[in-house]
Amino acid sequence: MNAASTAKPLRAVIYVRLSSYKGETDSTTSPQRQREACEAYCLAKGWEVVEVVEDLNVSGSDKGLRLDRPGLRRVRELLPAVDVVIFSKLDRLARNVVDFDIFAKIAAKHDVALVSVAESLDLTTPGGRFVAQILAAFGEMEAATIAQRTAEGIAGAVKLGRWRGGATPYGYRTVTHSSGSGRGLEIEPEEAAHVRAAAEVVLSGGSLYRALQVIRERGSVPRRAEAWSISSLRVVLLGPSLLGHMTRKGEVIRGDDGRPVVFWPPILTEEEASRLRAALARKPAGERRRRASRLLSGLLTCASCHGRLRVGSSGSGGTGTGSVIRYVCRGEVDGRKCDSPTSIDARLVEEYVAESFLEDLGDHPVVMRVESSGDLLELADVEAEIRDLGRAITEPGADVGALASRLTLLQERRAALSEAETTVSTIATGETLSEAWAAAEGDVDARRALLAANLAVAVVHKGRRGVKGLDKRRVPLVWQPLALPEAPREGAVLVGATEATA
Template structure:
């Protein structure tokens, strides 16, 4: 100690902390009770209490502010004016050894002693510091135990008692009180469910995700975690598990005794509707390699890719046979949309360009004139048991993971695996090839054209072509399209229309 400190009473600051402040009525850890014990100790030592610093409703655990608590931070800033810091109990100061040692070292460098009243510890001595570290370790273990009990309690509420453990419900649902009167549950939100069912109907009828998302935005609907609907946000909802009334915990579906996903809430879609949506919206990477379903999905993914313009990817240059690309190019002081040969440099002996609006308007006019009154058929490649196969495979994988847990119920899990494998064998015995289903949508090509976006209209045109259209060089003259510049391989020109009308009307 410095000489000046030895000739005057020691200046003490009392520190009080309470994680949950219930008022002064709490006889054990209330601020008044803590202060009284600390003042009594200071009086017995002849110390002057110069201040009482409080952190109320402030946690001392790792998830709290730790040493950055407002009150404790103020003490650290005034170490130079203090001789001793008194607290009622060690865990009032720190909940883990690391924080305790850090604070104690700061105090020591400023020649400030720490005193814990409940443990009668004077940390100015080596023995006191040793015992304090042991007690701090126990406080850290107690905090971890409390956190683990809280965590297990939440898990039990979600996995065993059927409560909803989230703060934001999935789209199409709202949070309500659980029937037991404790915790939360989910119920269908009629307005949101109607929106998502309409979006699903549009997709099932052959519309694009982009168009369905635009429809939702126009109705004023908003997703729960974004300002507007986009195609990726909508896809996540349509192919998700929540619309089937299923719940995930820690990224895994909650399973029943049979190993299959439990249905906790009323589903928005039937399993068959969900299967159809997942088949249509499947990304190739979602499916097993070398499977027929993946080959179909890769083809559909390519043809459904959103185009920049109506005929992007459908035109080729007569000079070299390479695809033509769409772009905006300057012409007489204005920017004009054009399709140009994609060959670079001198690789094309006679590169072709054509005004985008002229060729698009012409193709659209011919298409609607010839195919406008044709019915729209959809050819869907599906495996009617694909959804259940995926459920069973996922359940087997998750049950196998559960077997590795130290506290696993081996007998129950083995019984579940046996049931799941039997069901998988039953499904494997069924035909593996996807079933091709032709569906009459009840809509005419012209009506579908009116409600589609650019990508959807491009798919309609593509569906009635046998190959790409070839563009020939034009002649100088009026700004109109010479039909002779285009070779369009329409399906109906070389085939029996009556025999192939469904294929001619197919939408990829």
């Protein structure tokens, strides 16, 4: 023990822990009851309570914390100044023999005794230490039993299709499971309608930004935030729960046939989910850096060399104050001979092309034509499982024969899906081009896509000296004929009945 005269009472620190704290009246192991038991013991022994340290909502068997719990760290700091660490029950301190033994040795270095009220153990004696280790072993076994029961409960819930708990997916609500035991999911009509509205915008060729505006206008709000963001809406639209799928350890649960199991009513069809996945697929970082910076980037060509005009600037200010942003022919820089390179004021030509587009084609309908080859959603799932199996085969102890057999079946299925008959469908979105243009306000990429889909020719000729403003004769515009192409590309979207990349 720490040095203390017989006239002075022993100094004690009380340690209290509760894994799941729901209030003082929650159970007989509530923090208040633990404190009272320890304080009564100290009073009977004539010990002075120096401090009461608590770890609430902290598991004793948590592998990430164990003896590094915040409260237990504080107890270790107090060891040089106390004589006794007292707790209501042994498993409040440690849930396994190893942790108990480690802490007991730490306390012994400071000549501090460990006292458990419930077991009436004085751990300064060999007999007390022996019994404490036996009790700690039982605590370890109990913790392992609880973990096993939890895992079995989760597996049972999955087998029966019950909701395992946690945050309920947007678009659903929990109800009593059809078996009469546990909870299940059913569609929440209002939220599901918002999800479908957002999906329809994207499936009709609209941007995710436009989908965000639509559901905000409908009054939709997410579960854990004040308003939707682009990222949170993307997560919902690409989430497996919309197809009735459940995940475990980050992986979609599959049946014996390798197909995802449908546990509750889906909000979207597999075909819709497949198209959403294609439309919202994130581009590689390098490709994102090459996105168009202006409305007409890549759409204007030089009349002399027929090369694409690039965004540049002119004026004494360079790209800073006083400069004028222009579309410029860089034929020589690109290694292309140009006898009469041209350039044009970016703001003026953009305003002219936009006005002409709305005047000439604004009343035309937005039409989307989708070409799909087989079940794209299943194909994506098969590709993902092939990648997972490739990693699994390299792991130590892997059953290479079984994994190789499964891999062969998946490769055969992938080949069959890739060679499946192509189907083409045409969908009228109900919007006109002018309505789509207005909806894309602030979204340069979306508006540029509308122009790219409908602009056949936009050649910029050399300007004439002395002409102020934009000479419209320099930029003759030819719009695409309003007819569907005979052979659209895979996943092509047609805006205003002309082809654009989805």
